[in-house]
Structures are given as C-alpha cells and as structure tokens.
Amino acid sequence: MREYPSPAVRRTPRRARGLPRRVSAAVEAALEYGVGGVPRSPAPGAPTARPASGVRRLAANCRALARACHPLPSAAVTAMVTAVAAGAGRGTAGSAGVGAAVLAGQLSVGWCNDAVDARRDAVAGRFDKPAATGELSPRALGLAAGAALAACVPLSLLGGREAAAAHLTGVVFGGWAYDLGLKGTVLSPLPYAVGFGVLPAFVTLGLPGAPWPAWWAVSGAALLGVGAHLVNVLPDLDADRATGVRGLPHRLGAARVRRIAPAVLLTAVATMALGPAGAARPTDWAVLAAAAATAGLGVGVPDADSTVPFRAAVAVAGLTVLLLVMRADTLT
C-alpha cells in the first residue's frame, strides 16, 4: 500500500512548499498530532477563530461550500451547456432545465472531489480548499455531493428519459468515477472524455423526436474534456505527484503536457469546424485560424518555465467552447 503522506512531502520544508507561515504551522501540527492531515481543531500556531453565531456559521459554511464546488469550471460548463441548449432549440424552459441539471451534476462532482481529496489537499498545502483547512469536514462535503447528485436525477429527467440517461452517464461514469479513483490512473482523461462527450446528447435527446447528436459534436466535446483535464492538472502536477497522484498527465510530465494540451484542444476546434456536413462557415474558419495561431504560439515557446503554453491552452479551450456554442444550431 502507498505510504501516505509520501516521504517526499514529509521531507519538503515549509518554505519550499510555499505555504504561508501560520497556515503551514497548522498543517504541520495536524500531521504531527495525527489528525488525518486535516486540521479540524485549532492546532498550535493556527489562526484562532472567534466563536460564531448560528447565522454567521451558516453563512461561512455556504461560502465554504461555494469555494469547494470548483466554482469556475462548474459555472463555465453550466453556462456552456445552457447556451448550447438555447442554440439547439430547447427553448427557455428547456434550456433552464438543462442548466439546472448540469449545475447540480457539476456541484456533486466538485464536492465529491474535494471530500475525497481532503487529506491529500491538506498535505499539499491547498489552502484554497475548505476541506483541507478544516472549514468543512469531508463528511459534510460528501453529504452535499450526495444531495446534489440526488437533485440531478429529477432535473435531468425534465428533458426525458434518454436525455437523462446520457447526462447521468456523464456525471456518474465521468465525474464521480474520476473523483473516486480514475484520477490517479493512466486512464485519467477517460472520465473527462465521457463526461463532456455526452453533453451534446443531453441537449439533443431532449428535443422533439429525441435525435442523436452528430459525430463531430460528440467527439469535439470529448476532446474538449480531455484538453480541459490536461489544462486543469498542469499547475498542480508537482503537488499531485508529491502526494502520490499518478494520472496520465503526471506520467507524461509537464513539458509534454504543455505541448499536448493545446494540440488536443486545436483538434477539438478542427473537428467542430470541419466535421459538419457542408462547407465550413466563414466564422468557423475564423475561430479555427485563431485557435491554430494561439496553439502554435503555445507550442512554439522554447522556455521550459514559460506560462505561455498554459495560457495558450486556456485560450484555445475558450475558442473550442465558443465554436460549440456557435455550432449549436447544427448539432443533429
């Protein structure tokens, strides 16, 4: 069984881990006093909290839950799928239902992720994570994740059984499978491919006649998911490796991931621009050209420490989302 926390992390001095002094004191004490790496009660040197009233505690818990749900990606995926649904003709109520279901699914996956990773995040000094600082217990996050998953079922069913089956496949076999184990394996991109790949089907299967989406929409969205995984993991590669996470990007190494991520995302854009039957629209060509230039910029940077490849990959991911939304009217 893997030794945890890894000797590498135990040996790494606080300053080298880049932790603020007071917070790192709390974590080091938590590790030393054997409370599972999560400083649940004030450890020596930790910032002391004033006793909070019920309302204040509730507000603090809500804020912590909001931070633990991976707010940026959750909001981005929800906005993207809602916009695609509107563009595909699901109507106002239908698109709102799609958005609500996707949001519930994203919340469940995000909270489950932080609940499972609480101990590892504490050791890695992830003080942006409320479960790592002890603001929320992993159990509370697990309950919130379960409640969001339960809400996701009826919300997904608003678009019909086929659409719900597609979405719940992505949430369970994509997001939850990633959180509960695939994240640390060579198959780590697979749940992203599944989770994103089903999204066009979630939208189109809710249309009259429940049509399947076109191949290019499914494969473009799946590639977008794989690219999103590579981009998301890139800044955390060292911390992840030190705590024993060995997903595909960790095995490939930062240098390769910084080049592969823009290439995968550019392939997603090309698939969505050139895949639909008939000639590509001028706007498709414009987005494809912008993505190619941006990806080329990222891949061409010789400096191994440059942040340009990462930023370029994020920009190409944005262009991929833009194209998917622009192409929403031709999804089937």
Ligand SMILES: CC(C)=CCC/C(C)=C/CC/C(C)=C/COP(=O)(O)OP(=O)(O)O
């Ligand atoms: C539409 C749909 C259901 C998609 C699901 C796809 C999927 C696999 C999502 C995972 C989301 C997630 C919590 C990533 C962060 O985990 P992390 O532990 O790698 O990174 P962190 O340090 O940001 O927590």
